[in-house]
Amino acid sequence: MLIQKFTTLFKDVTRQGTKIPKEEYLTHGKNIIIDQGQDIIAGYTNCEDGIFKKIPAIVFGDHTRIIKYVDTPFFLGADGVKVLKCTDKNANYRYLYYALKNAHIPNTGYNRHFKWLKEITINYPDKNRQNDIVNILDKLEYIIKMKSQELDKFDELIKARFVEMFGDPEIKNKDKSLKKLCDICLVNPDKRKDPRLTNNDLEVSFVPMSAVSENGDIDTTNIKLYSEVRKGFTYFSSNDVLFAKITPCMENGKGAIAQNLKNDIGFGSTEFHVLRPLENLSNPYWLYVLTTFDSFRKVAEINMTGSAGQKRVPVKFLENYKVNIPPLSLQNEFANFVQQVDKSKFENIVYLNKTLSSKILSQLGDAIRD
Missing domain, CATH: 3.90.220.20 (DNA methylase specificity domains)
Known part of the structure; x- marks a missing residue:
């Protein structure tokens, strides 16, 4: 298996993208905005000029170390985003996405991490082997995505209970209390x-x-x-x-x-x-x-x-x-509810980590580190 340096395999094309200020993000629009946050899509814009069309591409969060695979034309969010293209015109970008997600990038806090990314090396097998690995990891990532969505429902349940007991915190009134x-x-x-x-x-x-x-x-x-x-x-x-x-x-x-x-x-x-x-x-x-x-x-x-x-x-x-501010007795009742939900959530997280995540790590270990 061929070992490739990051600096040989990738080039930084961030300057070819166009940044949209945070205050101009829309909740709906013609084109997506990608930033370094946890969500795949940070917002939308109706702008057309300057959209990055050289897709697929890899986006790296310089502060957050988050890796994203993007296959739709996009604009860039705030500072801290690196757009990467492969020097191999026939590259399988899904493979590169998984390889970078598996790379060890030390966490140095709220600093820039691109300098660490540039020091890594990547196992780069032939195209057939890359395709086989991607097929396996795509299926496992889909299962994890579905499981993560189930976990999000627990958080929604907690917020729904909060609103039921105390009202929506977004609705402010003129009550002197x-x-x-x-x-x-x-x-x-x-x-x-x-x-x-x-x-x-x-x-x-x-x-x-x-x-x-x-x-x-x-x-x-x-x-x-x-x-x-x-x-x-x-x-x-x-x-x-x-x-x-x-x-x-x-x-x-x-x-x-x-x-x-x-x-x-x-x-x-x-x-x-x-x-x-x-x-x-x-x-x-x-x-x-x-x-x-x-x-x-x-x-x-x-x-x-x-x-x-x-x-x-x-x-x-x-x-x-x-x-x-609700009475403390109601706050305590809400706390008991949250603790019960957290217990169920913890049990699901244990399942997610011990089964699905271990399978993915196994595939990455066998396929990308060998």
């Missing part, structure tokens, strides 16, 4: 007020941005000493709500309830805001789900400050955001 979030939670609590943080050798969970997903999952298994993270990282504790403040992480929905922390303490990316529910006033499950609604994040996006590609949600937005 509206309260600011800072009335029911601490925003970015001060670690200096935590009496536990007196021992530099205390073990704590370290949570970079990559350890938090768009569906609320959080990996807290990375353990560090307090002395290693006390400066330059964001402090939080168990049951605090993490909210990604930087684009595109905020738009993509990164956030979670901090749980299973070493010694109940965590430190992580400075690109997180932290919401700490105040006792007898708010529940972390109610607070977290509130921040996942599109309506909440759209308002947050409008209030972002900073330069293009580096915009952030200011702390004042979270502190001053007004909402109807």
Whole structure:
């Protein structure tokens, strides 16, 4: 099997594409917009001039490391997108897509990763072998897609229950009972007020941005000493709500309830805001789900400050955001419901990871790494 360097097999043709500003995205339109976010399509436009027609192509998220296969003419979203074409005119782009998805690209946080991608090598078998591999992986990816859609239904169920119990957070009224979030939670609590943080050798969970997903999952298994993270990282504790403040992480929905922390303490990316529910006033499950609604994040996006590609949600937005605060008893009832749904969701995720994902990894291992 032929081994090819990335720089030999691919060329960066990003300059041949045309970028559409985020504020000009449409929900429907003639042509699609591709960015570095989790969703395949970021938005639509009715523009015609400058559309990228040299399809199929591979799109790489320079910040997110997300790989996309695109076979429809498209425009580019915000900064951070790389468009790749193969130097082999007869290339099977589906094979290249799977090969790049399987490549090890180190996660260095909210930085650019294209320099790492350019250092990889790819096994490049003959066309018949590529076609065989693609046929297998396409079928497995379809199964995973269907399974993932089932998991999305759990999140929809939680939001539907939220609306049923508390109303749609998008519908604001003039009721004087509206309260600011800072009335029911601490925003970015001060670690200096935590009496536990007196021992530099205390073990704590370290949570970079990559350890938090768009569906609320959080990996807290990375353990560090307090002395290693006390400066330059964001402090939080168990049951605090993490909210990604930087684009595109905020738009993509990164956030979670901090749980299973070493010694109940965590430190992580400075690109997180932290919401700490105040006792007898708010529940972390109610607070977290509130921040996942599109309506909440759209308002947050409008209030972002900073330069293009580096915009952030200011702390004042979270502190001053007004909402109807339900009684704590109802918040707790909602939390019990969420925990039951999460249990069912976890069981499905275990199935997905242990069966379908293992089959795909097996195919990639046998076919692309051999």
